[in-house]
Amino acid sequence: xxxxxxxxxxxxxxxxxxxxxxxxxxxxxxxxxxxxxxxxxxxxxxxxxxxxxxxxxxxxxxxxxxxxxxxxxxxxxxxxxxxxxxxxxxxxxxxxxxxxxxxxxxxxxxxxxxxxxxxxxxxxxxxxxxxxxxxxxxxxxxxxxxxxxxxxxxxxxxxxxxxxxxxxxxxxxxxxxxxxxxxxxxxxxxxxxxxxxxxxxxxxxxxxxxxxxxxxxxxxxxxxxxxxxxxxxxxxxxxxxxxxxxxxxxxxxxxxxxxxxxxxxxxxxxxxxxxxxxxxxxxxxxxxxxxxxxxxxxxxxxxxxxxxxxxxxxxxxxxxxxxxxxxxxxxxxxxxxxxxxxxxxxxxxxxxxxxxxxxxxxxxxxxxxxxxxxxxxxxxxxxxxxxxxxxxxxxxxxxxxxxxxxxxxxxxxxxxxxxxxxxxxxxxxxxxxxxxxxxxxxxxxxxxxxxxxxxxxxxxxxxxxxxxxxxxxxxxxxxxxxxxxxxxxxxxxxxxxxxxxxxxxxxxxxxxxxxxxxxxxxxxxxxxxxxxxxxxxxxxxxxxxxxxxxxxx
Numbered sequence: 001x002x003x004x005x006x007x008x009x010x011x012x013x014x015x016x017x018x019x020x021x022x023x024x025x026x027x028x029x030x031x032x033x034x035x036x037x038x039x040x041x042x043x044x045x046x047x048x049x050x051x052x053x054x055x056x057x058x059x060x061x062x063x064x065x066x067x068x069x070x071x072x073x074x075x076x077x078x079x080x081x082x083x084x085x086x087x088x089x090x091x092x093x094x095x096x097x098x099x100x101x102x103x104x105x106x107x108x109x110x111x112x113x114x115x116x117x118x119x120x121x122x123x124x125x126x127x128x129x130x131x132x133x134x135x136x137x138x139x140x141x142x143x144x145x146x147x148x149x150x151x152x153x154x155x156x157x158x159x160x161x162x163x164x165x166x167x168x169x170x171x172x173x174x175x176x177x178x179x180x181x182x183x184x185x186x187x188x189x190x191x192x193x194x195x196x197x198x199x200x201x202x203x204x205x206x207x208x209x210x211x212x213x214x215x216x217x218x219x220x221x222x223x224x225x226x227x228x229x230x231x232x233x234x235x236x237x238x239x240x241x242x243x244x245x246x247x248x249x250x251x252x253x254x255x256x257x258x259x260x261x262x263x264x265x266x267x268x269x270x271x272x273x274x275x276x277x278x279x280x281x282x283x284x285x286x287x288x289x290x291x292x293x294x295x296x297x298x299x300x301x302x303x304x305x306x307x308x309x310x311x312x313x314x315x316x317x318x319x320x321x322x323x324x325x326x327x328x329x330x331x332x333x334x335x336x337x338x339x340x341x342x343x344x345x346x347x348x349x350x351x352x353x354x355x356x357x358x359x360x361x362x363x364x365x366x367x368x369x370x371x372x373x374x375x376x377x378x379x380x381x382x383x384x385x386x387x388x389x390x391x392x393x394x395x396x397x398x399x400x401x402x403x404x405x406x407x408x409x410x411x412x413x414x415x416x417x418x419x420x421x422x423x424x425x426x427x428x429x430x431x432x433x434x435x436x437x438x439x440x441x442x443x444x445x446x447x448x449x450x451x452x453x454x455x456x457x458x459x460x461x462x463x464x465x466x467x468x469x470x471x472x473x474x475x476x477x478x479x480x481x482x483x484x485x486x487x488x489x490x491x492x493x494x495x496x497x498x499x500x501x502x503x504x505x506x507x508x509x510x511x512x513x514x515x516x517x518x519x520x521x522x523x524x525x526x527x528x529x530x531x532x533x534x535x536x537x538x539x540x541x542x543x544x545x546x547x548x549x550x551x552x553x
Contacts, residue, residue: 030213032075032077032168033165033168033169033213035072035075035077035078036077036078036161036164036165036168037165038068038072039069039072039078039081039085039161040157040158040161040162040165042065042068042069042088043069043081043084043085043088043157043161044155044157044158044161046065046088046091046092049091049095050062050088050090050091050092050093050094050095050096051092051095052065059096059099059100062092062095062096062099063092063096065092066088066089066092066093066096069085069088069089069092070085070089072085073085077134077164077167077168078164079134079135080134080135080138080139080160080164081157081160081161081164082135084157084160084161134167137167138160138163138164138167139160141163141194141198142156142159142160142163145159145163145198145202145542146159148538148541148542149541150202150206150534150537150538150541151202151205151206151538154202154205154206158205159202159205161205162198162201162202162204162205163198163201163202165197165201166197166198166200166201166202167194167197168197169197169201169216169217169220170193170194170197172217172220172221173193173196173197173220173221173224174193176221176224177190177193177224177228179283179287180225180228180280180283180284180287181225181228181229181231181232181280181284182232182276182280184228184231185235192224192227193224195542196220196223196224196227197216197220198538199223199535199538199539199542200216200219200220200223200531200535201216202534202538203530203531203532203533203534203535203537203538204216204531204534206534207527207530207531207534209527209530209531211527211528211531214293215293215377215528218291218293218377219374219377219532219535222370222373223370223535225284225287225288226366226369226370229284229312229313229316230316232277232280233316233317233319233320234320234432234434236273236276236277237277237316237317237320238320238323238324239273240271240273240274240277241271244270244271244273244274245317245320247270247274248274248277248278248317249314249317251278251281252281252310252313252314252317253310253314256281256282256285256309256310256313257306257307257310281313285309288305288309288373289302289305289306289309291373293377293380294373294376294377294379294380295380296379296380296381296383296393297375297376297377297379297380297383297393298379298383298393298394298395298396299393300395301372301375301376301379301395301396302376304372304375304376305369305372305373305375305376307372308368308369308371308372309369309372311363311368311369312363312364312366312368312369314363315359315360315363315364316364318350318360318364319360319361319364319434319435322346322349322350322360322435323433323434323435325346325348326344326346326433326434326435326439327433329344329346329347329348343426343430343436343438343439343473343476344439345439345441345444346435346439346440346441349440349441352442353437353440353441353442353443356440357415357418357419357437357483357487358411358414358415361414361415361418361422361437362411362414362415362417362418363414364418365414365417365418365421366414367410367411367413367414367415367417367418368410368414371406371410371413371414371532374528374532375396375397375406376396378396378525378528379393379394379395379396382394382395382396382525396525398505401501402498402501402502405494405497405498405501406498408494409491409494409495409498409529409533412487412488412490412491412494413491413533413536415487415491416484416485416487416488416491416536416540417536417539417540418437419437419480419481419483419484419487420484420488420539420540420541420543420544421539421540421543422436422437422438422480423477423480423481423484423543423544424542424543424544424545424546425543426438426473426477437480437483438473438476438477438480443476443479443480444476481544484540488537488540491533492533495529495530495533498526498529499526499529499530500526502522502523502525502526502529503522503523503526505522
């Protein structure tokens, strides 16, 4: 309650009475996150009878949360939760009235007075500060995300509060948007800046674990960079002439990997596009490898990140080459007419589908790269300089067994993320000439397309007539979804095996940490792994119904 009162008091200070950096940064960006987290826990943990905690209630345990809600309701950025706040306070007042009617007059004199909790006063307070546009936008997201399988059993108030909290991270992402990549010219205008924070906050809420905001912001920034790198590759690098495309590949393979800084010289006769590309991805690699949260990561984990950063870009180049071959090949389905086929069969794949999905495809979607970044973040946390009894930097995963489990988890994770992404982007990929999983020969084989349980289920649910080509596409997408669900189940099984082992592992002694804490093992690491995978699940479930990637062609 006192913290909530401090937050509202600071918010009400005139602009010229702020305390420098606090007023500009913490008050405007960081403190609202804390305020919404407090609000979320109070709203989500209230009992049906309007009380909080166990059944042995005392008045203060009802009044303190209610007064805290009233304090936070005066903040403009909590307007989206005004209905939930009003309902919670009304229930709390009813619980207090019942309690007060059953106690003696002598005890009643010690109760705190809460005259301002009346719903009418609350409504007036909220009405004055309501951000109608923000509330409408948040309510739209709530309606959509509440329907996703991964969080359908989550409390509605946690879903809404998580989306509200996610909106507070957008300014951080927007501020960092132009640090590396040039502005987007796409009509969607970086709409994923809204979605990225939601995915991470809902993943944290779904596992009911607290993850430090600093970690969440790190992963949000990485997610944004991944979207921007993909967009830049498909809008700029694809335009390079063949000779310069090869030069760029050589730059990624050699100079970028070894850390040789790119320097433009007057003798460089390359085009402006190639010059810009090398500058952009030099900045990208530098930003990744020197990211502040990785400063204490182990040499082994950092080496892996350097390796996967290069591979991530090379997989993008492989995808672009495959796209070009797909676009330039003659369609075997319709060779004599100008009618565009719904999808092309890829005639020159570099590997089989199952190999491609675990190498080029998973790498292109950033599976190994993002996991290497995450691993370095966790390694840096383990290697904190404030642990004098354990000097030196430590790998995120301690044993060869754990490292192999982590690798297996990420292999399935990268595959299912790409498969779900492809499911959601079949139409866009066909329009833009991008290679999609459904273009592989395995999705055209009579043996696989003649019978598909998922397709038959869809056909049973709808009687809408469709063309033969449309039916074939539906069959292919049902096969794609079946493969995605298999990889997802493998990832979740491996994840739980790894997390259980981490939770049972006794951590080495840390300065100032008692035996009880050490017996908890590395639960904090297991929790962050679950949130990491959960964010991928959120994106995957979303791609079943909508595609948030900027169009580039």
